[in-house]
Amino acid sequence: MVAKKDIDWGSLGFGYIKTDKRFVSNYKNGAWDEGVLTDDANVVMSECAGVLQYSQSCFEGLKAYTTEDGKIVCFRPDQNALRMKSSCERLEMPVFPVERWVKAVVDTVRADEAWVPPYGSGATLYIRPYMFGSNPVIGVKPADEYQFRIFTTPVGPYFKGGAKPIVIRISDFDRAAPHGTGHVKAGLNYAMSLHAIMDAHRNGFNENLYLDPATRTKIEETGGANVLFVTPDKTLVVPKSPSILPSITRRSIVYIAQNILGMKVEEREVLFDEVKKGSFAECGLCGTAAVISPVGKIYDHGTEYAFPSGMEEMGPVLKKLYDTLTGIQMGRLEAPDGWIQVI
Numbered sequence: 001m002v003a004k005k006d007i008d009w010g011s012l013g014f015g016y017i018k019t020d021k022r023f024v025s026n027y028k029n030g031a032w033d034e035g036v037l038t039d040d041a042n043v044v045m046s047e048c049a050g051v052l053q054y055s056q057s058c059f060e061g062l063k064a065y066t067t068e069d070g071k072i073v074c075f076r077p078d079q080n081a082l083r084m085k086s087s088c089e090r091l092e093m094p095v096f097p098v099e100r101w102v103k104a105v106v107d108t109v110r111a112d113e114a115w116v117p118p119y120g121s122g123a124t125l126y127i128r129p130y131m132f133g134s135n136p137v138i139g140v141k142p143a144d145e146y147q148f149r150i151f152t153t154p155v156g157p158y159f160k161g162g163a164k165p166i167v168i169r170i171s172d173f174d175r176a177a178p179h180g181t182g183h184v185k186a187g188l189n190y191a192m193s194l195h196a197i198m199d200a201h202r203n204g205f206n207e208n209l210y211l212d213p214a215t216r217t218k219i220e221e222t223g224g225a226n227v228l229f230v231t232p233d234k235t236l237v238v239p240k241s242p243s244i245l246p247s248i249t250r251r252s253i254v255y256i257a258q259n260i261l262g263m264k265v266e267e268r269e270v271l272f273d274e275v276k277k278g279s280f281a282e283c284g285l286c287g288t289a290a291v292i293s294p295v296g297k298i299y300d301h302g303t304e305y306a307f308p309s310g311m312e313e314m315g316p317v318l319k320k321l322y323d324t325l326t327g328i329q330m331g332r333l334e335a336p337d338g339w340i341q342v343i
């Protein structure tokens with residue numbers, strides 16, 4: 001075991017801290033090179049690189065945890081590799097092979113072991129794999145050369161205040177077009193959301209809740225997380241849509257609810273009208289960064305819809321799901337087969 005960095009882990013927010021090593025592999029003449037771990041955190045490329053001109057890039061996000069018994073693990077990295085494969089296919093980028101992808105994550109985390117926050121510190125090591133078109137492209141077409149990189153950074157809670165319920169609002173902007181790129185993790189989806197998130201913050205909201213762009217009646221997701229609802233009879237309801245990101249956290253929560261906690265789960269279209277009618281007792285956002293973050297209120301153009309779980313703490317059903325999910329991630333509870341990758 002290497003000595004941990006001298007960091008006040010408990011006060012970390014969700015920001016970037018440069019760690020020691022990162023993985024880099026280049027794609028040229030139709031093939032990926034072997035890849036290396038390097039100290040160099042800078043990327044130098046042509047002024048005309050595909051990513052700089054036409055935003056040809058995609059990324060992933062996952063975390064490494066120190067378990068109760070002192071191991072370092074990460075959660076379902078194969079699922080992130082597969083999602084990046086589908087992002088690359090949609091964006092005409094070359095796929096970095098899934099097995100090599102997982103190995104590169106393991107190698108990078110191992111090299112940055114000193115930066116993995118200790119068990120119980122409230123922090124985790126966020127892992128950011130990403131790929132971009134790197135050679136000059138001036139006509140609108142895919143690049144011929146690409147770089148795949150993985151860096152790590154220790155992080156605390158995504159929303160300030162940790163487990164305190166947040167307030168979100170229905171956005172006037174759309175995040176994803178029908179038949180667009182909402183279901184893949186393209187950098188461009190996040191560029192699209194920047195004005196909306198700044199406008200939300202300026203108006204006192206933590207996040208935007210996007211409705212389906214075609215009819216503006218169905219709940220999609222927020223800028224960086226999927227949405228969970230719980231009915232008064234404790235059924236978990238999760239919005240289903242072809243234009244939301246298939247969150248690995250959400251799919252894991254659905255599995256936990258059904259197979260570990262014996263809950264009823266509905267994965268279906270969810271109308272915003274159901275929120276207006278008070279059909280749900282609890283609401284939360286879920287994702288790698290968000291984990292499960294409780295939502296206390298949703299605003300729709302000045303009208304407030306408050307959940308009975310209130311503004312003080314996470315509702316009881318989401319708390320149970322949170323405890324089970326994080327218990328599995330931190331090694332306190334037995335994990336379903338294949339969920340935990342030991343580093």
Ligand code: PLP
Nearest residue numbers: 224225226245247248249287288
């Ligand atoms: N939705 C969006 C738009 C995201 O950016 C993320 C984060 O990755 C998620 C949902 C949650 O996905 P996951 O649970 O795989 O991290």
Ligand code: COI
Nearest residue numbers: 061062224287288289290
């Ligand atoms: C993640 O949860 O990993 C994400 O990529 C969300 C991002 C907005 C930080």
